[in-house]
Amino acid sequence: MEFFYHPDQERHAPPSFLLRGRQVASPEGPVRARMLLEGLASLGIAVTSPATTDSPRLRERLARVHTRRYLDFLETIHARWSALPEAAEVVSPNVHPCGGGHHYPRHPVGQVGWHMHDMACPLTADTFRGVMANAASAEAAAEAVLAGAASAYALCRPPGHHAGPDRAGGFCFLNNSALAAEVLRERYARVAILDVDLHHGNGTQDIFYARGDVWTGSVHADPADFYPFFWGGADETGEGEGRGANLNVPLPLGSDGTAFMAALETLIEAMSSFQAEALVVPLGLDAHRDDPLAGLALETEDFEAIGRRLAAIALPTVLIQEGGYPTEHLGRNLAAFMRGFNGAERLGEG
Numbered sequence: 001m002e003f004f005y006h007p008d009q010e011r012h013a014p015p016s017f018l019l020r021g022r023q024v025a026s027p028e029g030p031v032r033a034r035m036l037l038e039g040l041a042s043l044g045i046a047v048t049s050p051a052t053t054d055s056p057r058l059r060e061r062l063a064r065v066h067t068r069r070y071l072d073f074l075e076t077i078h079a080r081w082s083a084l085p086e087a088a089e090v091v092s093p094n095v096h097p098c099g100g101g102h103h104y105p106r107h108p109v110g111q112v113g114w115h116m117h118d119m120a121c122p123l124t125a126d127t128f129r130g131v132m133a134n135a136a137s138a139e140a141a142a143e144a145v146l147a148g149a150a151s152a153y154a155l156c157r158p159p160g161h162h163a164g165p166d167r168a169g170g171f172c173f174l175n176n177s178a179l180a181a182e183v184l185r186e187r188y189a190r191v192a193i194l195d196v197d198l199h200h201g202n203g204t205q206d207i208f209y210a211r212g213d214v215w216t217g218s219v220h221a222d223p224a225d226f227y228p229f230f231w232g233g234a235d236e237t238g239e240g241e242g243r244g245a246n247l248n249v250p251l252p253l254g255s256d257g258t259a260f261m262a263a264l265e266t267l268i269e270a271m272s273s274f275q276a277e278a279l280v281v282p283l284g285l286d287a288h289r290d291d292p293l294a295g296l297a298l299e300t301e302d303f304e305a306i307g308r309r310l311a312a313i314a315l316p317t318v319l320i321q322e323g324g325y326p327t328e329h330l331g332r333n334l335a336a337f338m339r340g341f342n343g344a345e346r347l348g349e350g
């Protein structure tokens with residue numbers, strides 16, 4: 001198995017975010033990567049940096065999952081925002097086109113409101129370079145599988161699965177899991193994405209909702225009571241050519257590992273009729289009982305069971321880090337997943 005991470009991902013270091021109306025220190029920072037790297041190191045695993053963090057090919061692949069307009073926005077908005085009188089150092093929205101809106105604005109403040117659907121995506125001068133390095137790690141993991149590795153992992157941070165075709169949200173700017181699926185599609189006709197993060201992968205669902213070539217499934221805390229609130233219901237099953245190729249299994253808040261594994265089984269059974277040739281796993285670790293985002297109640301050993309079950313699907317697999325926030329358990333939860341996925345004796349092998 002191959003493991004990827006680029007130090008430039010730390011360039012995105014958001015200072016704060018808005019929680020119930022208060023500016024608080026963001027739980028999504030570079031410290032997460034250090035904890036996750038420590039978890040891998042405890043198993044003797046070292047990571048490889050992708051050769052480049054930006055390339056015409058990466059940009060072309062990103063344009064298959066995001067709009068060109070959104071990619072241009074991410075690259076240019078900080079400079080345009082900073083030129084406004086009395087602008088703060090960090091880009092964040094204060095107006096949204098709730099209900100849709102009729103036209104795309106020219107003014108930076110309007111564009112920020114259009115493309116950032118919540119207050120959890122503060123964008124700094126270095127954010128674009130950071131999230132491009134992040135996407136490059138996901139791309140490298142998918143390319144490793146195309147080159148013959150049975151599986152690969154990208155330590156992506158910030159996460160990506162809340163980023164939609166035209167939108168940032170929930171700490172996410174570029175959808176790394178969708179990008180990995182798109183790279184796998186260059187060889188495999190049918191790719192499945194099985195999201196085990198605490199939160200519904202609403203950005204990923206939106207990107208592939210009308211496509212029949214990429215199946216998307218997600219187990220998560222019930223969005224009736226939990227972020228992302230407006231997506232993730234069991235009745236969202238795809239549209240057009242994608243009809244029947246999306247499955248959500250929401251769980252009541254506080255559900256434990258037994259309920260989670262039953263939901264995972266439901267997803268895997270539904271996925272089997274899709275006959276996927278390759279798999280992407282948006283790998284959140286925030287369903288742990290002590291995670292500060294506090295939605296479900298998994299134990300560390302549950303992540304080992306999840307890893308074991310996903311490995312038993314026996315498809316070429318790209319694992320993309322999603323959520324999982326600072327606690328003393330974060331690194332151990334990743335190590336537990338990897339022990340389950342690989343079996344201790346196979347760690348580090350292709």
Ligand code: ZN
Pocket residue numbers: 197198199284286322323324
């Ligand atoms: Zn999450």
